[in-house]
Amino acid sequence: MSDHPSNDDHVLPDGGEVPRETISIPSEVELPRLLDFYELQDAEHTQIHEFYENLRDGRFTTTECRECGELHFPPRIVCPECTSDDLEYVDLPHEGEMYSFTEVRGTSAIGMNEDTPFVAGVVDLGQIRLSARVDDASYEDLEIGSEVRLKIVEIDGPTDQDRVFYRFTPV
């Protein structure tokens, strides 16, 4: 009744077959650098490169506003209190106390799922509180108020940059 070809009829009206060809896409796609959680830390990529340079040198620092005196964390390029961009890097304590924490036991993000279980929490450094991973401890080893100290991790990853980040470890 219909002039349309049936579903199993692959023959064109002119009698030829519908042309077909296999095309290939890569069987694996490399993890793009953008999907790892560490920023490119040099002056060509971020204006807070001094934070990372200091950390690489063993100093834990953040910005403080020369105009209004506000201490920031994370480091900024503009003061969120007064919008001044006259900021300087100042040293933060290397020791603090656990304010809160948990242990990541379920699936975690790309690039860190292999690390589970791991402890993550909030560390109170006095002037600021910050989120951080705590190495060398399980959930049961810690209490609110447990003392921890700074640890620097060097990132061996998919760029040739010498990237670093901070974590903490029990005192």
Place this chain on the structure above:
Amino acid sequence: MPQNAAIVGGGTTEWGARDATWKDLAQEAGKATFDDVDGIEPDDVEGLFVGAVQPERFAFQSHVAPLTAELLGINANKMIARTELACASGQAALRYAWLAIAAGQLDVALVLGVEKMNLGQEYMPEMQSNMTNVLDREFDGVNGLNGPSHFAQFAQRHMHEHGTTREQLAMVSAKNKNHAAETDFAQYRKKVDVDDVLDSYPIAPPLNLLDCSGITDGATGLLLVSEEKADEIGAETAAYITGSGQSCMAGNSINNLPSMTTWPQAREASQEAYEQAGIDDPLRDIDVAEVHDCFSISEIIEYEQLGFCEPGEGGQFVEDGRSQLDGDVAVNPRGGLLGCGHPLGATGVSQALEVYRQFAGAVPSARAVAGDPETGLIHNLSGSGSVHSVMTLARDPQ
């Protein structure tokens, strides 16, 4: 004088791990919505508001509001927008639609929340990366802090500061999941008791697996119209928006959260909504509350911040049964995020639709709020808890 705006119906897909694409979900929810409302067709819609958080990551698709217009045959000739406010995106879409109608810019809006999230266990790290990116990726996400591990710390601090018990957390989960057992689209429809929650895997201690909402595919829509249009189509039931408040602190990163036991922005947002709605005593004046129980601890803090009880007493509030269907305020009769799952962009839309359905008496009797409810509230938090959105609804116009 702003125009009144009312929800006059809506519909939903089934929620859960769906064999469906983002576009499938949008179409299913759109059809369910138009099927539910007599007198409004796609051609009548002037504004389209789509709540969607991460279609770019989960479905590799952006510009999703116009795509939805195409799928549903809508010429949104007055306003079109996608809203992204993480877990509050659905309520944000509803709020924009309400503002547009209140301002007299349009009379008929479709509000649709759509999220495709559950890509299967193989891609769970991708999913967790996306959730982690809701915080400050450079300084929080890098530490592996996602939903469960972030809210676990609120639970730990609340237990530490206020003596809230593990059992009280479990009571929230059991209550909501038992409601969800009666909700036909919910992701989790199995009844559980407090011991089941306590015995479930401690996925981010002190939170267990059953203290957590799900990774959910789902879409829900509703039609929001001016009072004049509601009268014109002869809507039998309407849920009028009577107040809407929102508050965001100057902070999103965990590094700048002043408290991990209170949400002052939830208090501010709710007070703003109560003032607009003329609500003096929320416990007396609100019959049904759909609050953001992304984790059991969240609902306990919300009792306190929404003014249902004093700070620190949220655990006792649930233990005393005051948030049960026949309690002082029925909280999460739909089953909450804990029971229904949490397709981010759809959640707030679904909460509002639940309030409408409770007003209409269109829910199974096993989870119907006692005493013919006439007033309702929806609440969403987003991100680290730095933003809160609260909307009040009533069966009659103000």
